[in-house]
Amino acid sequence: MSPLQKVAAIILCLILVLMVLATILVPAPYARQFRDVPNGGPSTAHPLGTDALGRDSLSRLLYGTRVSLLLAPAAALLSTVIGALLGSAAGFLGGWFERIVLAVTDLSLALPWLFLLLTVRAMLPLDVPPMVSVIIAFLMMGLLGWQASVRVICAAARGIRDSDYLLLARSSGCKPARLLLRHVAPNLRPLFYMQFWISIPLFILTEANLSILGLGVMEPMPSWGNLLRGFEDFSALAANPLRLVPLILLVIVVMCFQFVLPSQEVTQ
């Protein structure tokens, strides 16, 4: 492990600890409105200040980190698993199966997802608890965000399919299932990791956009997504630059995830 990887891992662990201890560390409940100090600056009571409704920004950041860092990786895992299964099978098997998988992928990329998501939202019941709606949102993202992974993994698997070592294994009488599991998948593993890590920030930002459509994390529950929406208010941002902390944290987490990844030689 390189020093950079160590630093990144330590930072991620620290954030993880803060996330777990959020209940103890927060100065106030994340939904409580201190209406005398809306858009308040940093103070002893509110170290990061307050938002437009007077809610403690630090509490919302810690709880929002918990929501986003638990659910975005879950959605990324789901989409990567789907992408890995379909992509590696399509690349390895080739022929009509590959053509069908790629055609379905292209078709789903061409679908107007915005309208599809709006339809899904319209069909969902209204009286679901906020946490359930959050899980539904991330589940949808996971189920609908696999296309890019499929294309990348399929292309890599196709390269492996024509490799010498696979030809050798095949000529030695290796069955297709064994070839896929013992020879193709292990060689694609770094790619799976890469797809997983790069999907996490993507899903965090997607959640921010979805909340505008009423599909993301709903008030009063915080998430990085709806904390980033606070940037719409430029004057409040100028008055209290500490409001940028969620963005800085997001950048740090994404960078740390990238650094923690297996080294470049392995991923190539």
Place this chain on the structure above:
Amino acid sequence: MMRRALAFIAFSFVMCCASVVCAESAGQPGGELHFCLHGEPKTFNPLLVEEDSSETIRYLTGGVLTRLNRQTQTLEPGLALSWKVSQEGRRITFRLRSGLRFSDGTPFTAEDVAYTMKALMDPQLHSPTGDSFRSGEGQVEVQIPAADSVVVTFPAPVAGLERLFDQVAILSAHSPKKEMAVLGPFYVADYSPGSYVLLRRNPNYWKRDKQGNPLPYLDSVRLDIQRNRDIELLRFRRGEIHLINALDAENFDRLQKETPAVTHDAGPGLDSEQMWFNQVPAAPLPDHKKTWFRATEFRKAISMAINRADLCRIVFGGHAQPAFGPVSPANQFWFDSSLPVPKFDSAGALRLLAHAGFRLEGGTLRDSQANRVEFTVITNAGNKSREQMVTMIQQDLSQIGIRVNLVTLDFPSLIERITRTYDYEACLLGLVNTDLDPNSQMNVWLSSAENHQWNPKQPSPATAWEAELDRLMRAQSSATADKKRKSDFDKVQQIVAEQQPFIYLVNKDAMSAISPAVVGSSPSVLDPHAFWNAEILRLRADPALGAQK
């Protein structure tokens, strides 16, 4: 002698300089006023106007028989010198100004008024303006007893008849330019779809200023089509446009911090924000929730438990007032000042709920069958102030043990739920009011109306108070005396305040931004706020904003 001559020359020089400075500060005739439309005008036919952009063009180009003064809220003579309503509100007689001409030079006659009324009431034209005049079965008759007189007779009484003519721009019966020939201060000179509409000064405009100078002072008005409000604000700050007719609280504050002189808050406007519970009997809701929503005590308790002052202060930055009822205090004549001021009283709300069989158990409110009191409020996605209002209501109602969920929906889905499927519990939306007259609210208060939002399209009134609302609204609609109409509509407001079918939350202020380069502006609470007196606006150079004549 020499000294006297020098003194005279010096005095003359000082007077000349002073007059130049005065003329500069007062603005001079000429110049082009710039501001933005927020969408493409759908029509230039004034009878077919139904959206804001076309309405702006109609206001600036149309000549009307009577004009509502946006400042004093009184009716003033326009193309008609005088008018008289008779036969219990069925007939109106106008005495017209003589010697007027349309923008293309065609003379204005009584025939033009007759032609316009005929076109307005033509069922095949489907004029939204004409709909306000439809009072009963039968034809509208127009007679021309004299060259300067027109008599319009309706089949049934029309409440507030003379005020409705503020919306009717008179068309020319003879001009080859049809609706492009106008009697207003400006005419449409150029239109580039998606880009701008250019209005030029109507050389035949009839109005004069006190000194007898022809109006309008401006040479032209350029209306840039700009949907994005942020870009509009940016352009105003750069001095590329002279005014923003309507600002939200956030942009108002942002602008006020930079240049306080350009921002104008005219006080509470006609628009309101309100919440209501779904009382539709066929709604797919659990029976116990339907029972809550139909209980007057429940609705009154919710209303009492909402801190409206905080909503105004925090969500609207103080640019709103707690709402009293269906009429804003801005509507000077129709507002019932005797209505009770809404009070924030959580303890009082709990007492009311206890009286209705609810009880607070360990911080959770439960009904008589031990169901936890919880409901979901829907509002339109992307509207930050409404989302914030619901979030604040969440905290207010949590004080009395009620859990509120917020769900934001895209507008078509929301409309589908509140008008067709009725699959919702409570909704928070705003009502845009452009008309002062209560007749414009018939489609809200009649129990059979589509916009009777809490329980629309009732075959017969579901409750005694709704039956009374129907009776009072019909009574005020058919009465001609304003006093009687006011008395009936006051009772409507009292019933609404007592029953709370709509829980009125706030009346937003009418806010606008006007460059110091614009002289003669006087922002009003009625729309158009910033350019209602466009004919007397002047421009002067404003180096601070870069706005030029």
